[in-house]
Amino acid sequence: xVTSAERLRRLLALVPYVVSRKAVGLTETAAAFxxxxxxxxxxxxxVWCVELRAPEPYCPIDLSYEGxxxxxxxxxxxxxPLRLAADEASALLVALRMLAEVPADGxxxxxxxxxxxxxxxxxxxxxxxxxxQMVDGPNARGVAAKISEALAAxxxxxxxxxxxxxxxxxxxxxxxxxxLVVEGRTYLEGWCRRAEGVRLFRLDRVLDLAILDTPASVPxxxxxxxxxxxxxxxSEADEIVELELAPAARWVAEYYPCESVTELGEGRLxxxxxxxxxxxxxxxxxRLGEDARVTSPAALAESVRAAAAAALALxx
Amino acid sequence: xxxxxxxxxxxxxxxxxxTRRYLTAEEIRAAVYGYPExxxxxxRMFERDKEELRELGIPLETGLNxxxxxxxxxxxxxxxxxxxxxxxxxxxxxxxxxASRVWQxxxxxxxxxxxxLKLKAAGLPDDEDDGVRRPRIEPRLTTxxxxxxxxxxxVRDRRPVTFNYKAQGRTDATRRELEPWGVVNSKGRWYVAxxxxxxxxxxxxxLSRIDGPVKMAGPTGSVTVPPDADVRxxxxxxxxxxxxxxxxxxxxxxxxxxxxxxxxxxxxxxxASPGWDRVTVSFADVPWYADYLAWFGPDVIVIEPPxxxxxxINRLKGVLT
Numbered sequence: 001x002v003t004s005a006e007r008l009r010r011l012l013a014l015v016p017y018v019v020s021r022k023a024v025g026l027t028e029t030a031a032a033f034x035x036x037x038x039x040x041x042x043x044x045x046x047v048w049c050v051e052l053r054a055p056e057p058y059c060p061i062d063l064s065y066e067g068x069x070x071x072x073x074x075x076x077x078x079x080x081p082l083r084l085a086a087d088e089a090s091a092l093l094v095a096l097r098m099l100a101e102v103p104a105d106g107x108x109x110x111x112x113x114x115x116x117x118x119x120x121x122x123x124x125x126x127x128x129x130x131x132x133q134m135v136d137g138p139n140a141r142g143v144a145a146k147i148s149e150a151l152a153a154x155x156x157x158x159x160x161x162x163x164x165x166x167x168x169x170x171x172x173x174x175x176x177x178x179x180l181v182v183e184g185r186t187y188l189e190g191w192c193r194r195a196e197g198v199r200l201f202r203l204d205r206v207l208d209l210a211i212l213d214t215p216a217s218v219p220x221x222x223x224x225x226x227x228x229x230x231x232x233x234x235s236e237a238d239e240i241v242e243l244e245l246a247p248a249a250r251w252v253a254e255y256y257p258c259e260s261v262t263e264l265g266e267g268r269l270x271x272x273x274x275x276x277x278x279x280x281x282x283x284x285x286x287r288l289g290e291d292a293r294v295t296s297p298a299a300l301a302e303s304v305r306a307a308a309a310a311a312l313a314l315x316x
Numbered sequence: 317x318x319x320x321x322x323x324x325x326x327x328x329x330x331x332x333x334x335t336r337r338y339l340t341a342e343e344i345r346a347a348v349y350g351y352p353e354x355x356x357x358x359x360r361m362f363e364r365d366k367e368e369l370r371e372l373g374i375p376l377e378t379g380l381n382x383x384x385x386x387x388x389x390x391x392x393x394x395x396x397x398x399x400x401x402x403x404x405x406x407x408x409x410x411x412x413x414x415a416s417r418v419w420q421x422x423x424x425x426x427x428x429x430x431x432x433l434k435l436k437a438a439g440l441p442d443d444e445d446d447g448v449r450r451p452r453i454e455p456r457l458t459t460x461x462x463x464x465x466x467x468x469x470x471v472r473d474r475r476p477v478t479f480n481y482k483a484q485g486r487t488d489a490t491r492r493e494l495e496p497w498g499v500v501n502s503k504g505r506w507y508v509a510x511x512x513x514x515x516x517x518x519x520x521x522x523l524s525r526i527d528g529p530v531k532m533a534g535p536t537g538s539v540t541v542p543p544d545a546d547v548r549x550x551x552x553x554x555x556x557x558x559x560x561x562x563x564x565x566x567x568x569x570x571x572x573x574x575x576x577x578x579x580x581x582x583x584x585x586x587x588a589s590p591g592w593d594r595v596t597v598s599f600a601d602v603p604w605y606a607d608y609l610a611w612f613g614p615d616v617i618v619i620e621p622p623x624x625x626x627x628x629i630n631r632l633k634g635v636l637t
Contacts, residue, residue: 003318004318004319004321004322004325004368005325005368005371005372007318007322008322008325008326008329008372009372009430010433011322011326012326012329013433013434013436013437014437015437016437016438017433017436017437020437020438020439021439028442032433032436032442033433034429046319046322046323046326047326049323050323050326050327050330051327051349052327052330052331052347052348053346053347053348053349054343054346054347055347060330060334061330076330076333076334077330077333077334077394078329078330078333080397080398080399080438081398081399081434081435081437081438082372082373082374082397082398082399082434083373083375083396083397083398083399083400083434084373084399084431084434085372085373085427085430086373086472087423087424087427087430087472088427088428088430088431088434089431090424090427090472091419091424091425091427091428091431092412092415092416092428092431092432094424094457095415095416095418095419095428095455095457096411096415098418098455098457099411099414099415099418099453099455102453102455107407108405108407108408108410108411109411111405111408112404112408112411112412112415115402115404115408116402118400118402119399119400119402121400123373126471126472128498129471129472129497129498129499129541129547130468130471130498130499130500130501131498131499131500131501131547131548132457132500132501133500133501133502133503133548133551133552135502135503148453151452162574162575162578164575167572167573167574167575167612167615168574169574176452177452178452178453178454179452179453179454180453180454180455180456181453181454181455181456182455182456182504183503183504183505184501184502184503184504185503185504207578227456250484251484254524263487267486267487282613283611283612283613284611285635286610286611286612286613286631286632286635287607287608287610287611287631288607289607289610289630289631289632289633289634289635290631290633290634290635290637291634304635305635305636307613307614308613308632308633308635308636309636310613310614311610311613311614311616311632312629312632312633312636313614314614314617315617315625315629
């Protein structure tokens with residue numbers, strides 16, 4: 001149920017929307033406003049019924065939607081949309097300024113920022129109070145430019161990619177699907193021919209990338225990843241890992257997505273993680289030294305100790 | 317009821333946009349359907365309506381038509397009300413479409429959609445299938461922290477706030493009173509920077525460490541952001557990248573330690589130990605770098621400096637204690 005204020009906001013956009021198009025279909029308009037045709041007709045009736053009674057009674061707005069086509073023959077003073085509110089201008093400008101830092105075609109972004117700022121006037125001021133810092137490394141721009149080119153031309157790419165968690169470099173052919181910018185970093189999402197699946201590659205970890213002559217061919221079954229709930233989404237098939245952390249290692253609970261975090265007193269924590277591959281947990285445990293213990297699974301705890309012993313043996 | 321209220325609010329907007337003269341509350345009541353006869357009830361309703369219109373961003377002006385008027389009247393200046401003329405090139409419209417989908421959080425996703433609708437109402441075509449090639453890029457901004465909404469409003473309206481905060485490594489929360497200057501997203505995490513009243517100093521807070529609700533602690537416009545305050549820089553300083561002014565020589569197993577090789581100053585095969593390379597790297601500080609090297613386990617040995625070597629050995633021994 002929309003509030004009367006939200007509905008008024010919608011009506012004040014609806015009238016100029018129709019006016020600026022001279023005539024427009026009910027279906028099309030309902031889609032643009034994200035509502036049903038029934039709701040749209042209720043809105044149109046409401047606008048049409050508006051009546052002022054002084055000094056002379058009159059109806060300021062006249063419209064029709066006969067035959068499924070809306071026309072406004074008289075819109076009085078609300079033929080133009082209301083100015084952008086501070087929230088609206090800021091939502092767009094903050095997003096655009098972030099887009100400006102993303103390695104892609106920047107000229108349209110810069111022109112659009114200038115136009116929105118000019119149109120928003122004073123409403124644009126608050127947007128300066130929000131800023132988004134991109135943390136792509138210096139080489140990501142060049143890689144992103146090549147990917148944009150491959151996307152535009154519909155071509156396959158060949159890349160060398162460094163996986164930090166496993167400490168390996170792999171070479172793959174990838175059919176690019178899109179560039180994703182999540183949590184301040186840019187990723188290539190594409191159909192990986194080697195894995196035969198949709199994969200994300202963080203651009204600052206792409207060591208080399210070449211555009212191939214082969215046309216990209218993304219299978220129809222390839223589903224883009226839903227990254228809105230976070231990049232790393234645990235699956236039921238993942239292994240469950242339990243760690244105990246000393247106060248100095250509490251950052252782990254904030255840095256990695258945890259299933260649960262329990263205070264153990266004196267600043268110690270127990271965290272439970274889910275992961276498809278425990279290699280990185282072993283590395284993390286080595287890095288944390290005495291500040292962390294893998295308490296489960298036992299085999300992982302044992303492999304951490306074995307790795308530490310093997311590393312120490314190299315020094316003796 | 318809600319429908320009648322919408323009708324009444326719309327009538328007021330149309331009426332006040334069509335008048336050059338300021339209209340008094342009484343004149344508005346006479347022209348608009350839906351207000352009660354009883355004066356006090358009317359006054360209360362009228363006050364609520366005015367507030368609602370202002371919240372929507374409708375620039376309701378108050379003033380006197382002449383010096384003899386006793387009661388102020390109202391009008392809406394068309395120039396202040398109307399979105400100025402805006403024309404977009406096809407590539408700009410494509411970018412606008414991308415920008416309007418960036419926010420994933422309720423507060424600003426709704427605002428972005430509202431802005432897009434106003435631009436469409438100003439004549440921007442809504443046909444997305446016009447043959448213009450759209451860059452396939454999708455930036456996403458999420459705000460999972462509940463503190464984001466109220467802090468954004470506080471920053472926008474320049475209001476001080478109070479909240480409970482758990483500093484890093486602390487289990488107890490302390491009460492903070494902040495004049496917020498801005499919110500910053502760095503590496504996907506949200507921060508607020510401003511003047512901490514109790515500590516009388518500039519402070520940066522991470523939104524995920526705010527415990528419980530954020531409350532407004534003063535009226536709109538009561539916070540002054542210093543002209544030289546750069547919240548971006550403040551967060552950067554807080555999340556500082558150190559200078560790598562130390563040098564280490566490592567022995568790294570072949571086909572391992574790519575993260576080290578990538579930024580290395582020199583990589584040469586180690587003549588003394590087949591299967592290993594000598595890798596020379598720059599680093600910033602011993603404890604942090606020792607932790608990082610321990611991550612590579614038995615694929616890396618520190619040759620020098622001695623303090624780094626000692627620190628890595630201690631880290632590894634710590635695993636076994």
